[in-house]
Amino acid sequence: MIDSVRIVAMTPAHIDLLMPFERGMFGPEAWTRGGYRDELADHRHRTYLVAESDDAALLGWAGVRVVADEAEVLTVGVVPGARRTGLARRLLAGLLDAAAAKGAKDVYLEVRVDNVAARSLYRSEGFDDVGVRRGYYEHGRVDAVVMQLKLAP
Ligand SMILES: CC(C)(COP(=O)(O)OP(=O)(O)OC[C@H]1O[C@@H](n2cnc3c(N)ncnc32)[C@H](O)[C@@H]1OP(=O)(O)O)[C@@H](O)C(=O)NCCC(=O)NCCS
Structure with missing residues (x-):
């Protein structure tokens, strides 16, 4: 399956395809349609990608913001x-x-301390834990781990 999946730039048309999954996957941190529209409008600083199958089903998405020489993985x-x-x-x-x-x-990036899958993904891609934001998620109940990857000296 993976070979037939393409990674392409997210367009506004993808927002309707991802919204049915957003709340189930991100719970109280889920973004709204309007939030995604605003993100996509900021071409200067942000890049959003989607993974889609050859019949155009949406399988995944991700976004990053770059300001000066610092990037933040947003989702x-x-x-x-x-x-x-x-x-x-x-x-x-x-x-x-x-x-x-x-x-x-x-x-x-910030990731929930209890998100084993995501923390393992980022660690395996070279990110290190560099800090903790206490009570960052769920109205103060769940900490975020801050992770960092050096791309260049
Ligand atoms: C986290 C998430 C994005 C991973 O997506 P995925 O496509 O399944 O990840 P990949 O197949 O690319 O896996 C890459 C690596 O991540 C780690 N990983 C992924 N899922 C894992 C799991 N359930 N348990 C442990 N490690 C896991 C493994 O190291 C894996 O490598 P491997 O398969 O060779 O062992 C997915 O589980 C997800 O969408 N979760 C809900 C949303 C979320 O939590 N997003 C992250 C917010 S910071």
Whole structure:
């Protein structure tokens, strides 16, 4: 399946396709349609990618923001039926390429302390834990781990 999946730039048309998954995957941190529209409008700083099958089904999406030489991974999600096939890894690689092309030297992200899958993904792609934001999620109940990857000296 993975070979027939392409990674392409997210367009506004993808927002309706991802919204049915957004709340189930991100719970209280889920973004709205309007939030995604605003994100996509900021071409200067942000890059959003989607993974889609050859029949155009949406399988995953991800976004990064670059300001000066610092990038932040804003979201990465893969729909439940397409997980563990390497799509998040491919999406993340696409984000890191885009961030490097925009001049980023460091990439940061926040991830829930209890998100074993995501923390393991980021660790396996070279990110290190560099801090904790206490009570960052769920109205103060869940901590975020801050992770960093150095792209360039
Ligand atoms: C986290 C998430 C994006 C991973 O997507 P995925 O496409 O299944 O990940 P990949 O197939 O590319 O896996 C890459 C690596 O991540 C790690 N990983 C992924 N899922 C894992 C799991 N359930 N348990 C442990 N490690 C996991 C593994 O190291 C894996 O490599 P391997 O398959 O060679 O062992 C996906 O589970 C998801 O969308 N979760 C809900 C949304 C979310 O939490 N997003 C991250 C917010 S910071």
